Amino acid sequence: MSAVGAVGAVSAEAASSPNITRAASSPNITRAECTAVGGQITSSPYAGYGCTLSDGTTEPIT
Template sequence: MRMRRILSLALAAATLAGVSAVGAVSAGAASSPNISRDDCTAAGGQIVSRPYAGEACALPDGTTQAIT
């Protein structure tokens, strides 16, 4: 009985960790999409150069997105 409880807790923790990792990856991908130079200027953004990271689009709402 005790072993079954320990195994079920370990399985629940592993499942929760897996769901958290998938959620974090999805959120990261959704929050930082790439944008083209034309789309950036059309949205009212400015092209900025980042040292060692290439160019990015600085949008009026304060967010930056990598340029493809």
């Protein structure tokens, strides 16, 4: 039986992505990392800031 949690899925995606390099235990990225890979910084009420990437995913910004 194999199950992947949300953190595991984000870590796996980060590990397979050549554009974003960060520690596997930290799913958040910085503003500089976001803009460096062509992401767009977005703001959401109650959720804070995020980085919307070209593939449509949004990562929290630290």
